[in-house]
Amino acid sequence: MLKEIDHLGIAISNLDEGVRLYKDLLGFDLEGYEEVEDQMVKVAMLNAHGKTPNIELLEPTSSDSPIYKFIEKKGEGIHHIALGVENIEEVLERLKKEGVRVIDEVPRMGAGGKKIAFLHPKSTKGVLIELCEKQSE
Numbered sequence: 001m002l003k004e005i006d007h008l009g010i011a012i013s014n015l016d017e018g019v020r021l022y023k024d025l026l027g028f029d030l031e032g033y034e035e036v037e038d039q040m041v042k043v044a045m046l047n048a049h050g051k052t053p054n055i056e057l058l059e060p061t062s063s064d065s066p067i068y069k070f071i072e073k074k075g076e077g078i079h080h081i082a083l084g085v086e087n088i089e090e091v092l093e094r095l096k097k098e099g100v101r102v103i104d105e106v107p108r109m110g111a112g113g114k115k116i117a118f119l120h121p122k123s124t125k126g127v128l129i130e131l132c133e134k135q136s137e
C-alpha cells in the first residue's frame with residue numbers, strides 16, 4: 001500500500017558540493033551520511049525540517065556503480081523517485097502479476113536499513129521508481 005513519496009534520488013559527482021547546495025544554500029537539514037556498498041555509492045540524506053520527501057544525494061564510489069553510469073550517460077540530476085509503501089513484498093508481487101517489469105525480483109537492503117526494490121523504467125513511463133519500506137516505525 002502506498003504511503004508517501006519517501007525521497008527523490010539525485011545523482012551527483014561530488015557529495016560535498018551537493019550538501020553545500022542543499023544544506024548551506026537551500027536550507028535543508030542534513031540527516032546523515034551512509035555508504036551503500038552493493039550499489040557503490042555514498043549517500044547524504046536531507047530533508048526540509050523532518051518532512052518527506054527526503055532528498056537522497058548519491059555519489060558513485062566506483063566506475064562500476066550504476067550511478068556512475070547514469071552520470072556518464074545523462075549527467076547529474078534526478079535519478080529516481082522512491083515511494084514509501086507498506087508490505088513491500090506484497091506490492092512487488094501484485095505489480096509483477098500485472099506485468100510490470102522489475103529490476104529487483106525480491107526486496108533488498110538499501111540506505112537507512114530500508115527494504116527497497118526498483119521497478120524497470122521501461123514499465124514506468126521512463127521514470128525509475130524505487131519502492132521502499134521502513135523497517136521500524
Ligand code: ZN
Pocket residue numbers: 007008009056080082130
Ligand atoms: Zn533511493
